[in-house]
Amino acid sequence: MQTQGIEYDSERVGFRWEGGRRLADQEDVAYLLPSDKGEVDRLQMNHILANLFKSPIHDKLEKGIKVLDIGCGPGWWTLEMARLYPKSEFVAIDMADVFVMDNKPPNVTFQISNAASGLMFEDNTFDFVFQRYLVMGFTIEQYKQSIKEIKRILKPEGIIEVLELVIDYIDAGPAFQQIGTWITQAMEARNLDCFIADHISTYFQEEGLVKIKDINYSIPIGRWGGEFGDRFLAIQRMALPAIKVMVTELTSATGEEYEATMTQAFDETTSHQTSTRFRLIHGSKP
Numbered sequence: 001m002q003t004q005g006i007e008y009d010s011e012r013v014g015f016r017w018e019g020g021r022r023l024a025d026q027e028d029v030a031y032l033l034p035s036d037k038g039e040v041d042r043l044q045m046n047h048i049l050a051n052l053f054k055s056p057i058h059d060k061l062e063k064g065i066k067v068l069d070i071g072c073g074p075g076w077w078t079l080e081m082a083r084l085y086p087k088s089e090f091v092a093i094d095m096a097d098v099f100v101m102d103n104k105p106p107n108v109t110f111q112i113s114n115a116a117s118g119l120m121f122e123d124n125t126f127d128f129v130f131q132r133y134l135v136m137g138f139t140i141e142q143y144k145q146s147i148k149e150i151k152r153i154l155k156p157e158g159i160i161e162v163l164e165l166v167i168d169y170i171d172a173g174p175a176f177q178q179i180g181t182w183i184t185q186a187m188e189a190r191n192l193d194c195f196i197a198d199h200i201s202t203y204f205q206e207e208g209l210v211k212i213k214d215i216n217y218s219i220p221i222g223r224w225g226g227e228f229g230d231r232f233l234a235i236q237r238m239a240l241p242a243i244k245v246m247v248t249e250l251t252s253a254t255g256e257e258y259e260a261t262m263t264q265a266f267d268e269t270t271s272h273q274t275s276t277r278f279r280l281i282h283g284s285k286p
Helices: 036-049 058-063 076-084 140-153 174-189 196-206 225-243 246-252 255-268
Strands: 006-008 014-019 021-024 066-070 089-094 108-112 126-132 154-170 211-219 274-285
Touching: 058 126, 066 076, 066 140, 076 089, 076 108, 126 140, 140 154, 140 196, 154 174, 154 196, 174 246, 174 255, 196 211, 196 274, 211 225, 225 246, 225 255, 246 255
Parallel strands: 006 108, 066 089, 066 126, 089 108, 126 154
Antiparallel strands: 014 021, 154 274, 211 274
């Protein structure tokens, strides 16, 4: 099925509105964050902060290859990549229709698909598969299965790149530490792993991927980190309210308690050099 440039697979995810946010409402969907306009704006800020890719794939992209973006959200990464590499074909999938359709390049196809249930593509279809920020979307088993599925749909010598956040506030004050504890508890209730990023290179090895490179780096939160720290603090100011509904549903925290602690956490960034970690891993199919 196809509507206004968006393809739909046979499986549609249900959503509900709670606390003014649109949340996935399906037993087999673990995703904790909303899928709505507010999340579109936050993901755009995340995209601006991150590099497009680190894999050695530039030359092939210029010549023209087939690329898949898993959990694309609004599609910011795909849209920018498609304009940079007009000879390549880009397919971007997400479980929610939050795609940015204005001025969509002709070499982009958006598809509504729940990647946690498998990838609806033939073996050996893509040259490059990109996936990022699904730590709050895939259970541990779904994450492992995702790597297995990506390997299946990659062509020989195709490349997979995964960028992931580690939910770990380093050198944080007591309020940020408490927020981190609540998020961990909410994630564990859904069988999500805050530290899944630290295991991805092992998953790559278990699936027989080669030429694996694992980059571990920290991002400052707050003015102490200069312009970069200010930008990531702005992202946190959008991310922490976004996860409030699920934290208060899955932990003992009340809405009022969460709001007060969140405000204190943001204030702490002026007195603590708080940071968090990311990992970027890429590898190739033999």
